[in-house]
Amino acid sequence: MNPNDLKAVCQQLISEVEKAIVGKREVIEKLLACILADGHVLFEDYPGLAKTMLAKSFARALGCQFKRIQFVPDLLPSDITGGFVYEKKVENFVLRKGPIFTNILLADEINRAPPKTQAALLEAMQERQVTLEGVTYPLESPFLVIATQNPIEYEGTYPLPEAQLDRFIARLSIGYPSKEAEKEILARRRARMKDDVDIAQIVTRERLIEMQKFVETVEVHADIQNYIVEIVEAT
Template identity: 65%
Template sequence: MKIEEVHEKANLVLEEVGKAIVGKEGVLKMILTTILADGHVLIEDLPGLAKTLMAKSFAGALGLDFRRVQFTPDLLPSDILGVSVFNQKTLEFEFRRGPVFTNVLLADEINRSPPKTQSALLEAMQERQVTVEGHTHELPRPFIVIATQNPIEQEGTYPLPEAQLDRFLVRLRVGYPNREEEKEILRRRMERKREEVEIKPVVRAGDVTEMQRAIEDVYVSDPILDYIVDLVNATRNDRRNLEIGASPRGSLALLKLSRAYAAIEGRDYVIPDDVKSVAIPALSHRLILKRELWYTRVSQESVMAKILEKVPVPKFE
């Protein structure tokens, strides 16, 4: 598939998802960028901001299978991965697949389950396979995890460890709609006369994998590679704000996302603005703040924004 086709199909998907989600074009574009980069999304924000609706809408517009798992304290790994059941007719054990065997898995409120259950997703997210009782089962492609968590509730939750946070290509925050957007939400609800929003598939599952392959043809020049490395190194050298900076996985995340972002924009080459557009959602959750900053207004996103201001941007011709 050519980059022009990726650009056209991406716009169709964003337009279709826009029927359900009012405003938030930047967030929607970042989710689609992550999907095309074959990554996973963590959406961290307050309840009622359409996090679940976003995941379901993208699955519908992309023509992908969708399953939702509500993470609770009593959820077991087998509830996600599947379990072997003894068949009395054949006198053999049969593997019954869990909800992880899908294209888009919504892990709703992922931080409500204990670490053992959270870690059940690690192999699936990294290697696109699950191993149960010594048998390895391949997951369907594409496979995308969209996880949500509520940042304001601390009681009865289990914060995601850094190793699992690192598996997510991006962490996004949705934010409240502005006055006009909220009024438009109400107007659309009155017009359709029902709660559900109908999202039609505008591409096929096979198109998504072809779009993902096309991203590999996006050209990245040496100055852009230097810029990516400089940004990641700057996080490691920020002794004032950060305990630990981004790992090489952060560099790879920037590379993959900037290429996908460029393709959505209709370009077969990456420019510095592509890297800057994806840097905060790609790197912020990989940074560990100094302990003394935990209870201040300093956030990982604000630290990353300052780093973007300081690191020289390469000249592009």
């Protein structure tokens, strides 16, 4: 792979996702950059702004498995990771994997679950593995968590701890569409006569991993590295 190949594939991915997400190219580009950097993303935004559709569209275009968890106050860690259950047929305990065993995981309204449940994601996000009953199970690559939280509703929520926030590479916001974008959304919905948008697969999961590895080879000048450190120190 070379830079031109990567650029061409990225343009294809962006164009494909734009079939579902109208007028938000900058957000799509930023999310794609996070995916290529193999980092998790936190969306702070209002309900109904197509966060789920954005995540699903990328999953389809990237040929990745997608799962969604609705975080609620009574959600248990085992609801995320899974656990061992007794299987009568084999007369033994067998592992029933939870939704975290996927490629792209949408953690919807992550701050509505208590800290103990939120913590179930920490190991997976940092080390790409899940430990159950003392046994470690690696997660299939790529593994990306796209989490969401409402920026204005705090009743019945639990602030994300610093350890959790540290796992996210970026905090993004989609924002409301413009008037022209809303007209285009309505026109497209009427034309396809269904809510779901058909997104074509652009790359395979293996190709995505290859793209992520190529990004790691990009040279970063020492001056840029120093600038990054200075920004971190200043903030």
